[in-house]
Amino acid sequence: MTIRIAEEWLAKCGGCEVTILDVGEAILDLLPKIEFVHMPVIMDHKYYGQTGERAEIEIPEADIGIIAGGIRNEEHREVAKIMREKCKIIIALGSCACFGGIPALGNMFKLDEIYDKVYRGTKSTEPGDAPSVDLPHLTDRVYAIDEEIKVDVYLPGCPTHYSHIAEALTALIEGKPFKLAERSVCDDCPLIREKKAVATIRRNLEPLDYDPTKLDKTRCLMEQGILCLGPVTRAGCGGPDKTPRCISVGIPCEGCFGPIRPGANPMVEMMGALSSIGLDPKQVLDRRATLQRFIGAHNRLRPLPTR
Ligand code: SF4
Ligand code: SF4
Ligand code: SF4
Structure with a gap:
């Protein structure tokens, strides 16, 4: 039986996807057992259908869902919830997903302060209104994934080590638990x-x-x-x-x-x-x-x- 994997990226930089692609030789053992059915960084699979014909976000069902990135806007929140509905197991990949990561440094500021800084307060920016048309609203702060949905496996790190991705996937495919060591x-x-x-x-x-x-x-x-x-x-x-x-x-x-x-x-x-x-x-x-x-x-x- 092939294990179906869906991957999503929310508020983050993309480095965690590079770590997945960096798994190296261990992927050779995994590849016959897995199939990526959704992964925006490498697959052209659009939320609303290839021509925008769908009214709701569509993510295929999967055995394992990997989410990198935290939640910074309402679209991230919705995508995280759909991933939870569609995937039997959810892995939070990287520190952005596990704890908010670097984007959550913005939590020290109110939304108005962030808008002011980004659209009006930098020397290199022509002052203007914050864009609001056809964009998802920002959430009041950055949330870790487990503040919105249940997470089964945590792979922290900015980015994590590629060996943990291979070990976690191997353990889950074999029906075994996966946990990182509790040492400093x-x-x-x-x-x-x-x-x-x-x-x-x-x-x-x-x-x-x-x-x-x-x-x-x-x-x-x-x-x-x-x-x-x-x-x-x-x-x-x-x-x-x-x-x-x-x-x-x-x-x-x-x-x-x-x-x-x-x-x-x-x-x-x-x-x-x-x-x-x-x-x-x-x-x-x-x-x-x-x-x-x-x-x-x-x-x-x-x-x-x-x-
Ligand atoms: S030493 Fe390890 S845990 Fe600490 S910041 Fe560097 S990569 Fe992260
Ligand atoms: S945890 Fe680090 S490497 Fe991964 S998406 Fe966040 S900022 Fe990028
Ligand atoms: S032993 Fe010293 S240098 Fe090494 S991780 Fe601990 S505090 Fe840092």
Whole structure:
């Protein structure tokens, strides 16, 4: 029996689709067992029929539905609901789908502020009205998929590691459960921790004239004064090799795999981690966004009352 797969992309960048296409040799084992019946990034399958003849969005029935991207407008919301109706299992692919991702940084602002900034507040833009004709209304904020529909499998990451896509599909095809490990990026990090305190902490690449070649490549970045979200971020981005993706190229973790466990609060945990080594979390510029860069849905990021 062939497993039918439907894939959709909502508020997002397209990088997660590249990860699907990047699965590599593992796809050779999967291909005889699966058939993609809907995938806008590579298939010309239009919502309202090839000539716009249908009155309602049409997505074919499938055994597995993969949704990348969160919900930023009413069309995304409707497509997510139709995917849930048409697909037996739903996978949330990537941090945009799992937690809102980068688009959910917009949740720190009211809709009017966003419209003003985009259509009237940038130097390169001729001021004008926000477009409103024939466009779906924006939702009041960016929502993660599971705020609208039930999600069965989460594959976080910006993007996730291609091996997780292959592993998840293989497990689901074989009727087995799939779950990512509940350990931190630090648990997989090969850099040496000497439990040495530092006096100051700053974000990567700040100030702009900072020279990364001066860092000791063998030592924990946090112990060299660079903010790293490894302690509060779920491991897995290194795939089978385990070495965290950013660490392997000498930059700190920014938290894209999200909380280690459902319900965890990485911002509070990270502030605790900084305080425990004698650092004032207030040193971190733009603290709310920096510590929750990829997880702004679920009401984690919202406009401050004073705005
Ligand atoms: S999770 Fe990252 S790579 Fe995937 S769609 Fe969102 S922004 Fe793009
Ligand atoms: S804080 Fe960052 S650099 Fe240090 S051990 Fe954890 S992941 Fe590695
Ligand atoms: S090191 Fe952190 S930010 Fe980088 S890919 Fe891994 S989880 Fe994402």
